[in-house]
Amino acid sequence: MPESGSVELVxxxxxxxxxxxxxxxxxxxxxxxxxxxxQRYEEAEHGQ
Known part of the structure; x- marks a missing residue:
């Protein structure tokens, strides 16, 4: 069983x-x- 100090740290x-x-x-x-x-924006720009 861990000490209460380590439990408080957790x-x-x-x-x-x-x-x-x-x-x-x-x-x-x-x-x-x-x-x-x-990528979607660049594809739309190149499509124009």
């Missing part, structure tokens, strides 16, 4: 770690979406 830094992981996933997701929009 509760303190756990949500922050989850937040950082979710932030990284968001940036990767948005980067891919932005790249698709850019």
């Amino acid at each position: 509760w303190l830094f756990g949500p922050f770690a989850v937040y950082l992981v979710m932030l990284g996933v968001y940036y990767v997701w948005e980067g891919k979406r932005e790249e698709q929009l850019r």
Whole structure:
């Protein structure tokens, strides 16, 4: 059984770690979406 101090550290830094992981996933997701929009825009420009 871990000491109560280490359990408190998990509760303190756990949500922050989850937040950082979710932030990284968001940036990767948005980067891919932005790249698709850019390709679609360039195709529309060259089509004119």
